[in-house]
Amino acid sequence: MGxxxxxLERVIEELSKLPGIGPKSAQRIxxxxxxxxxxxxAALARAIFELKAKIRFCSECYNISDGEKCSICMDExxxxxxxxxxxxxxxxxxxxxxxxxxxxYHVLGGALSPIDGIGPEELRxxxxxxxxxxxxxxxxxxTNPNSEGDATALYLAKVLKPLGIxxxxxxxxxxxxxxxxxxDEVTLGRALGGRVTL
Amino acid sequence: MSFSRQPKTFCDSGxxxxxxxxxxxxxxxxxxxxxxxKRSAVAKGIRKTTSSFSGKLxxxxxxxxxxxxGRTLDILRQxxxxxxxxxxxxxxxxxxxASVTAEIIEKMTVEREPxxxxxxxxxxxxxxxxxxxxxxxxxxxxxxFRAIAACGYALRVSECANCSSKLxxxxxSIELGGLVCSRCRQRGKAGRLLKIKDRTxxxxxxxxxxxxxxxxxxxxxxxxxxxxxxxEKVLEHWxxxxxxxxxxxxALKDQRGESQEEILAxxxxx
Numbered sequence: 001m002g003x004x005x006x007x008l009e010r011v012i013e014e015l016s017k018l019p020g021i022g023p024k025s026a027q028r029i030x031x032x033x034x035x036x037x038x039x040x041x042a043a044l045a046r047a048i049f050e051l052k053a054k055i056r057f058c059s060e061c062y063n064i065s066d067g068e069k070c071s072i073c074m075d076e077x078x079x080x081x082x083x084x085x086x087x088x089x090x091x092x093x094x095x096x097x098x099x100x101x102x103x104x105y106h107v108l109g110g111a112l113s114p115i116d117g118i119g120p121e122e123l124r125x126x127x128x129x130x131x132x133x134x135x136x137x138x139x140x141x142x143t144n145p146n147s148e149g150d151a152t153a154l155y156l157a158k159v160l161k162p163l164g165i166x167x168x169x170x171x172x173x174x175x176x177x178x179x180x181x182x183x184d185e186v187t188l189g190r191a192l193g194g195r196v197t198l
Numbered sequence: 199m200s201f202s203r204q205p206k207t208f209c210d211s212g213x214x215x216x217x218x219x220x221x222x223x224x225x226x227x228x229x230x231x232x233x234x235x236k237r238s239a240v241a242k243g244i245r246k247t248t249s250s251f252s253g254k255l256x257x258x259x260x261x262x263x264x265x266x267x268g269r270t271l272d273i274l275r276q277x278x279x280x281x282x283x284x285x286x287x288x289x290x291x292x293x294x295x296a297s298v299t300a301e302i303i304e305k306m307t308v309e310r311e312p313x314x315x316x317x318x319x320x321x322x323x324x325x326x327x328x329x330x331x332x333x334x335x336x337x338x339x340x341x342x343f344r345a346i347a348a349c350g351y352a353l354r355v356s357e358c359a360n361c362s363s364k365l366x367x368x369x370x371s372i373e374l375g376g377l378v379c380s381r382c383r384q385r386g387k388a389g390r391l392l393k394i395k396d397r398t399x400x401x402x403x404x405x406x407x408x409x410x411x412x413x414x415x416x417x418x419x420x421x422x423x424x425x426x427x428x429x430e431k432v433l434e435h436w437x438x439x440x441x442x443x444x445x446x447x448x449a450l451k452d453q454r455g456e457s458q459e460e461i462l463a464x465x466x467x468x
Contacts, residue, residue: 020221114297115216115257115304117442119449147257147287154290155450175247184253186284 008034044120060131062107062124064089072104077104081137085128085156087111087144095142103140111148112155120155123138127160138166145172206267211232211280213260213320215300219245226429227274228304229253229263230439232317236307239265239272251277258283258296258324271349281321285328292327294450295338297443299323302345305439315348322410333413335422342429343405351375351436360387368394370428372435397421 004012009031015026033041057063058070061126065071069134072078072092083105086092092105108123110153122125141156143149153169173191183191212229220226223245230236241313244251254277255262264276287298303320307313323341327334345354352375358365359376371378373389377399382388398421404414429446 086456093284112446112447114294117445119446120453121449147293151289151290151293154288154293156288178248182250184282186251186256186279186282189284196317 009129018138055109060129061105062109063092063105077102081135082140083128083136084133084140084142086142087149090141091144101140103138108143108152111143111152113148113151115149120159123152125156125159128156129163132160132163132165136165138168140168140171145170207264207275208234208267209262209264210296211260211317212237212263213303213317214255214257215304216254216257217241223249225255226271229255230264230303230307230313230317230320232314233312234265235303235311235313236309237265237272237324238309239263239274240268241274254279256282256284256287256299258286260324260454264386279420281325283324283328284323290332290450292331292334294443294447295327295334296324297361298338298441298447299327299341301432301441301443302342304343305437305441306349313348319344319348324402330413335426336413336418337410339422339425339429340410342406342426342433343402346375346429346436349436349455350402351432353402353406353432355399355406358382365399368399369394370394371420372431375432392431394424394428395421398424398428401425404408 002008011030011033012023012026015021015029016023017070018026021029026171033044054066055064056066056109058065058073059068060073063070063072067074079102083106084093084095084101084103085106085108087108087110089107092107095101095105106124106128108125110123110130112118112120112123123167139156139160141153157167157169171190172186173194173195174180210231210233212231215228215230216229218226220240223243225244226238226239228236228238229246239251240414241251241255243249244255246252251274254345255274259279260281260283261277261279263274266273266275283296286292291468299320303316307316319341324339326337326341330337343353353359354374354376356365357363357377358379359371359374360382363379363381365377365379367380367383369378369383369388370376370392371388371390372392378388380390383391397418401418402416402425430441433441
C-alpha cells in the first residue's frame with residue numbers, strides 16, 4: 001500500500017512512466033495537477049486522450065497527421081515531383097523551419113542499423129519506391145549525417161537509381177557557430193570536399 | 199572510515215561498437231577499450247550539431263577517450279580520433295561487414311573485463327576490411343574464425359573433434375566445434391553435422407596455421423561462402439545468441455539474389 005491515497009498514487013505511477021520523469025518529479029506534477037481547477041485538468045486529460053484517438057500517419061508520406069493525409073500532402077502549392085526523405089516526423093518540422101523546401105516528404109520511420117537488427121524491411125522503403133515510380137523526378141535524402149543515416153542513404157541510392165530520377169544527399173560539414181579547432185577530421189574533410197566558390 | 203569506492207578518471211584507446219540515443223541530446227556509447235574492457239559511457243550533448251564529440255564517436259571509430267568511471271555507466275569527458283575508419287561507412291557492403299565484426303566483439307565480451315587480444319583483433323579486422331575491399335568476404339570469415347578461437351572455442355580441424363583420430367571424411371560438427379571421423383559420425387556422437395567440401399577443409403586448416411592478415415594464394419570464392427555459413431552456425435551455437443547484423447546482411451544479399459540457402463543444399467545438414 002502506498003503513502004498517498006490510491007487515485008494520487010495512480011497518477012504518480014503513470015507519470016513516472018514518461019521519459020525524463022522520475023518518481024520525485026511525478027509527485028510534484030501530481031500535486032500541481034491536484035491544485036489546478038477541474039476544467040484545466042479535464043482539458044489536459046482530453047488532449048492526451050485525443051492525441052491517441054485522432055493522430056495517425058499520413059497515408060502518403062507517413063508524417064504525423066490528424067486526417068487521412070497530412071497538411072503538407074494536402075497543400076497543392078507543394079511540388080509533388082520533389083520528395084525529401086527523412087528518418088522521423090520531427091525531422092520534417094526541422095526542415096520546414098528552414099522555409100527553403102517546397103516539395104513533399106517521405107518519413108522512413110528510422111534508419112538502417114544492422115547491429116540493432118533494423119534492415120530495409122523495418123523501414124518504409126518499399127512505400128517510397130512505389131511512390132517514386134509515380135511521377136517523382138527528384139529525391140533529396142535527408143537522413144542524419146551519422147553512420148546509420150549514411151548507410152540508409154547509400155541503400156536508398158542503390159534502390160532508387162534504376163528508376164532514373166535525380167537523387168541527392170543533403171550536405172554535411174561544420175555547423176554555424178562552431179569552431180574549426182574542435183571539429184573532427186571526418187567532418188572537416190566533408191566540409192572541405194563540399195566547399196563553395198565565393 | 200569510509201567504504202565508498204572512489205570514482206576514477208582514466209584514458210584509453212576505444213573502438214565504438216554501437217551507440218544508443220539517451221534523452222534529448224545524449225547518447226550511450228558502447229566501446230571496447232584496450233585496457234579497461236567493454237564500457238558503456240554517456241556522451242553528453244553529442245547529438246547537438248555543435249558538440250565537439252560528434253564525428254569522434256561514430257561506430258567503428260577508434261578514439262583516445264577520457265572516461266570518468268561511474269557505477270554502471272561511465273561519462274565521456276574527452277575524445278580524439280586515432281583511426282576514423284570512415285571509409286567503412288561510405289560503402290554499404292563494408293558497413294555491413296564492419297557491423298558484423300563489432301557485434302561479434304560486443305557479444306563475446308563482458309562489461310569492464312579487459313580483453314586486449316579482442317581489441318587488437320577488431321582493429322586488425324577493421325583495417326583489413328578498409329584496405330582490402332576485394333577480399334572482404336574472406337577477411338570476415340577469417341575474423342570470425344579467429345574470434346571464436348580467442349574465446350576459447352578454437353575449432354579442431356586437423357583431427358577428429360571427438361576421438362582425436364585421423365580424419366577420413368569431410369563432416370563438420372557444430373556441437374563439437376570441429377571435423378569428425380567416419381566412426382564417430384556413424385556412432386551418432388557428433389550431433390548436428392555439415393558435409394563440407396575438401397577445399398573448405400583445406401581452408402579451415404590453412405586458417406588454423408595462419409594469422410589474420412594472411413591470405414591464401416588460390417581463389418576460394420565458393421568455399422568462403424560455405425565457410426561463412428559454417429562459422430555463423432558455430433558462433434550462434436557457442437554464444438547462444440542471434441547475430442542481428444548477420445540477419446540484416448543476409449537479407450540485403452537476398453535482395454541482390456545471393457541467397458545463403460543456396461550455399462549448402464538443405465540435405466547436407468544431418
